Amino acid sequence: MTTLLKVDHVSKIFGGLKAVEDVSMHVETGELVALIGPNGAGKTTLFNALTGVSPATEGTVAFRVGDEMVSLDKKKPYQVAKMGIARTFQNIRLFHQLSVRENLQAAMTHRYKEGFVSSILRLPAFAKQEALANKWTDEILAKLDLTDVADVITANLPYGTQRRIEIARAVATDPQLIFLDEPAAGMNPEETADLAHLIKRLQTEFGLTVVLIEHDMSLVMSLAERIYVLEHGKLIAEGTPSEIQHNDAVINAYLGGGVHA
Numbered sequence: 435m436t437t438l439l440k441v442d443h444v445s446k447i448f449g450g451l452k453a454v455e456d457v458s459m460h461v462e463t464g465e466l467v468a469l470i471g472p473n474g475a476g477k478t479t480l481f482n483a484l485t486g487v488s489p490a491t492e493g494t495v496a497f498r499v500g501d502e503m504v505s506l507d508k509k510k511p512y513q514v515a516k517m518g519i520a521r522t523f524q525n526i527r528l529f530h531q532l533s534v535r536e537n538l539q540a541a542m543t544h545r546y547k548e549g550f551v552s553s554i555l556r557l558p559a560f561a562k563q564e565a566l567a568n569k570w571t572d573e574i575l576a577k578l579d580l581t582d583v584a585d586v587i588t589a590n591l592p593y594g595t596q597r598r599i600e601i602a603r604a605v606a607t608d609p610q611l612i613f614l615d616e617p618a619a620g621m622n623p624e625e626t627a628d629l630a631h632l633i634k635r636l637q638t639e640f641g642l643t644v645v646l647i648e649h650d651m652s653l654v655m656s657l658a659e660r661i662y663v664l665e666h667g668k669l670i671a672e673g674t675p676s677e678i679q680h681n682d683a684v685i686n687a688y689l690g691g692g693v694h695a
């Protein structure tokens with residue numbers, strides 16, 4: 435196994451609040467890892483620190499590019515995306531007035547190598563790129579069962595489908611690593627079962643490394659190979675689903691909520 439993402443002693447402070455405190459973790463290439471913890475534990479803050487959305491106050495983050503581990507510190511979200519890291523958000527952030535296809539194509543723009551002049555003059559090289567992007571879009575739409583709704587305005591689609599489109603859009607950026615922030619939030623049991631299948635496919639079929647924040651414990655326990663647990667900004671445990679379910683510190687953190695699948 436090779437390490438794809440390495441997080442060393444990351445902290446994030448908001449005013450006087452240490453939302454994330456001295457977190458170190460690693461993600462191996464091809465793994466499906468979950469990050470869990472009670473409400474307000476700092477999970478989204480950590481995702482934001484790792485993806486340049488709201489940089490860490492302290493610590494370092496490195497991502498593998500070829501044989502090298504490259505620092506993500508001070509990188510802007512678009513630079514992080516270009517390096518091969520995609521993410522979805524807890525609250526859906528699609529272009530709601532655009533079609534599904536247009537949402538995916540907007541996510542692909544950094545794949546275009548041709549410049550502005552080539553694009554406005556519609557030079558042959560640009561037309562070739564555009565044809566390739568259309569082909570990629572069709573492939574992703576088909577693989578994520580979205581072909582039937584490709585030309586529908588996303589605002590008019592059910593919530594579960596919008597969540598799937600968010601994942602499709604993240605896939606369209608051609609990432610190596612994908613962060614999913616509470617993808618099952620607000621889904622009914624049937625949608626959640628479909629989602630679990632899709633997340634597994636991201637790993638097995640699309641060859642992606644997946645890091646998942648999720649409150650649905652049965653989803654986490656059935657999908658994750660390894661789990662990190664945050665409480666009050668600190669990592670309190672790391673292990674396999676079975677180890678986590680029997681970890682006293684984790685059971686205490688969830689007391690009343692239940693960590694069992």
Ligand SMILES: Nc1ncnc2c1ncn2[C@@H]1O[C@H](COP(=O)(O)OP(=O)(O)OP(=O)(O)O)[C@@H](O)[C@H]1O
Pocket residue numbers: 448451453471472473474475476477478479480
């Ligand atoms: N921009 C911000 N400014 C100040 N405090 C913040 C900010 N963002 C988050 N926090 C605080 O940081 C702590 C961690 O929040 P965060 O959203 O990361 O937790 P979480 O584990 O993702 O929670 P949930 O599971 O409820 O989504 C909380 O106390 C929250 O109020």
